[in-house]
Amino acid sequence: MLVPPTFVTVSEGHRLAVRRGGHGGVPLLLLHGFPCTSLIWSHNVEPLAAAGFDVAAPTCAATATPISLLTASTISRRSTPT
DSSP, rough: OOHHHHHHHEEEEEHHHHHHHSSSSEEEEOOOOOTTGGGGGHHHHHHHTTTTEEEEOOOOOHHHHOGGGGHHHHHHHHHHHO
């Protein structure tokens, strides 16, 4: 079963999509690579939670932030050459 993301506010105007499962077990953080999102872990969250893990699979903003979650200041920082 696909686990839908929940959105956590990390600062004003910025939300992080996280797929969660299990509570109180051994913490397990599932990270994806570029250009994927946490959707690649969606099928693994429930079985790992059933095995006793407290699972969190965030969509890493640096690699896959949906454009609707970006603010103007974030976009300008990302497009400014360093």
